[in-house]
Amino acid sequence: xxxxxxxxxxxxxxxxxxxxxxxxxxxxxxxxxxxxxxxxxxxxxxxxxxxxxxxxxxxxxxxxxxxxxxxxxxxxxxxxxxxxxxxxxxxxxxxxxxxxxxxxxxxxxxxxxxxxxxxxxxxxxxxxxxxxxxxxxxxxxxxxxxxxxxxxxxxxxxxxxxxxxxxxxxxxxxxxxxxxxxxxxxxxxxxxxxxxxxxxxxxxxxxxxxxxxxxxxxxxxxxxxxxxxxxxxxxxxxxxxxxxxxxxxxxxxxxxxxxxxxxxxxxxxxxxxxxxxxxxxxxxxxxxxxxxxxxxxxxxxxxxxxxxxxxxxxxxxxxxxxxxxxxxxxxxxxxxxxxxxxxxxxxxxxxxxxxxxxxxxxxxxxxxxxxxxxxxxx
Amino acid sequence: xxxxxxxxxxxxxxxxxxxxxxxxxxxxxxxxxxxxxxxxxxxxxxxxxxxxxxxxxxxxxxxxxxxxxxxxxxxxxxxxxxxxxxxxxxxxxxxxxxxxxxxxxxxxxxxxxxxxxxx
Numbered sequence: 001x002x003x004x005x006x007x008x009x010x011x012x013x014x015x016x017x018x019x020x021x022x023x024x025x026x027x028x029x030x031x032x033x034x035x036x037x038x039x040x041x042x043x044x045x046x047x048x049x050x051x052x053x054x055x056x057x058x059x060x061x062x063x064x065x066x067x068x069x070x071x072x073x074x075x076x077x078x079x080x081x082x083x084x085x086x087x088x089x090x091x092x093x094x095x096x097x098x099x100x101x102x103x104x105x106x107x108x109x110x111x112x113x114x115x116x117x118x119x120x121x122x123x124x125x126x127x128x129x130x131x132x133x134x135x136x137x138x139x140x141x142x143x144x145x146x147x148x149x150x151x152x153x154x155x156x157x158x159x160x161x162x163x164x165x166x167x168x169x170x171x172x173x174x175x176x177x178x179x180x181x182x183x184x185x186x187x188x189x190x191x192x193x194x195x196x197x198x199x200x201x202x203x204x205x206x207x208x209x210x211x212x213x214x215x216x217x218x219x220x221x222x223x224x225x226x227x228x229x230x231x232x233x234x235x236x237x238x239x240x241x242x243x244x245x246x247x248x249x250x251x252x253x254x255x256x257x258x259x260x261x262x263x264x265x266x267x268x269x270x271x272x273x274x275x276x277x278x279x280x281x282x283x284x285x286x287x288x289x290x291x292x293x294x295x296x297x298x299x300x301x302x303x304x305x306x307x308x309x310x311x312x313x314x315x316x317x318x319x320x321x322x323x324x325x326x327x328x329x330x331x332x333x334x335x336x337x338x339x340x341x342x343x344x345x346x347x348x349x350x351x352x353x354x355x356x357x358x359x360x361x362x363x364x365x366x367x368x369x370x371x372x373x374x375x376x377x378x
Numbered sequence: 379x380x381x382x383x384x385x386x387x388x389x390x391x392x393x394x395x396x397x398x399x400x401x402x403x404x405x406x407x408x409x410x411x412x413x414x415x416x417x418x419x420x421x422x423x424x425x426x427x428x429x430x431x432x433x434x435x436x437x438x439x440x441x442x443x444x445x446x447x448x449x450x451x452x453x454x455x456x457x458x459x460x461x462x463x464x465x466x467x468x469x470x471x472x473x474x475x476x477x478x479x480x481x482x483x484x485x486x487x488x489x490x491x492x493x494x495x496x497x
Contacts, residue, residue, distance in 0.1 A: 040463075041434040042409035231435060232407070304412040304459070306432050329411040329434050336412070358430065
């Protein structure tokens with residue numbers, strides 16, 4: 001990495017903590033971030049599945065949408081940016097959303113929560129500047145778009161996340177999957193949701209800057225908790241079958257192609273109470289009705305060789321089918337796993353395909369996702 | 379033991395040279411999950427890609443450090459790639475190569491020179 005590049009990278013508030021924990025810092029989405037700690041990707045991954053892992057995701061964008069007239073007007077304006085039922089999200093609940101463009105592609109995926117008198121949004125780091133501009137451009141009549149600049153974001157994930165966090169914040173034990181709550185800790189207000197991006201039960205916790213370091217250290221002091229870097233974050237979300245923006249979904253992939261139809265609630269579909277009325281409606285509603293031409297699928301390569309991003313996929317008789325968009329080794333699956341886009345006729349689980357790895361066509365099978373069972377506490 | 383700038387170690391064993399990757403390289407690669415070895419009796423030229431190592435992070439190649447013929451490969455690595463992380467300079471040798479003239483090894487780095495390189 002050149003010195004010039006290093007100077008342009010932003011540092012997280014917890015940078016010194018990551019370095020002191022032995023984090024190997026690499027550039028990611030404009031930030032210096034820990035790709036792994038001394039335990040290494042494999043152990044960090046398995047620790048998260050077996051106990052609890054702490055992730056610093058403070059690079060992500062946190063935004064508050066405060067209504068100018070009414071919450072309902074804000075929710076309806078927000079719905080005009082997404083094929084998602086915003087109005088139907090109850091107070092104290094969170095939902096997955098995606099900003100679409102006029103051609104039905106995905107500008108970003110996000111989480112948003114109904115916090116009674118406003119909406120709290122978390123967006124991807126690489127997209128946050130564009131997302132904030134997008135929301136300011138389209139929501140300004142109905143909302144103040146307020147980037148939250150004075151808070152970090154931590155994720156605590158794994159089967160022992162609840163017991164570890166509940167020692168510090170007892171109220172979390174009563175939360176279920178996708179609940180969102182504000183709970184106090186040592187005079188600071190934590191914004192907590194029972195969610196994450198690993199396929200495990202767990203929590204995402206927005207922490208005031210003034211409490212961020214002490215709260216992160218208090219979590220790391222819990223016997224169940226180990227710090228986890230970006231490397232394991234990626235293998236965990238891949239095993240969970242979750243999309244990484246910019247890889248598995250982007251401005252060319254529609255939510256239907258991406259298999260994210262579960263994120264398009266009935267109210268926004270044909271015949272629903274508020275059908276359509278979002279960017280890319282023509283393509284998205286048509287694909288919902290008729291099926292997309294291509295689909296995102298899970299892939300299980302035979303043997304041990306991973307099929308990584310950009311691996312070309314073929315039918316066994318050599319017809320090009322598409323490409324792998326994420327791929328690697330799944331430590332909990334103990335085998336290579338991948339996801340990618342293929343023509344719809346080849347998207348059924350069990351379909352035999354080939355992926356070209358280093359000039360050789362190797363067999364792979366279309367597989368159900370997630371690759372590793374999820375353990376959300378519903 | 380001799381070293382290349384590509385972070386391989388070479389150890390003379392009778393009339394063949396045993397080749398593996400250094401601890402520094404194994405640490406940098408991270409957890410190794412897949413290894414592809416060359417065929418025995420393959421004749422290779424210096425710089426040829428002879429092995430593939432896939433870690434949880436990325437794929438890398440091992441290049442032939444010298445001209446020669448592969449005489450033996452460590453098939454244990456195929457079944458247990460994590461040996462590379464556990465014992466990179468011992469049990470996790472990759473292949474043995476027969477070369478015409480062992481004196482070409484003299485041009486490679488010794489341990490002090492290699493430590494300076496990675497220092």
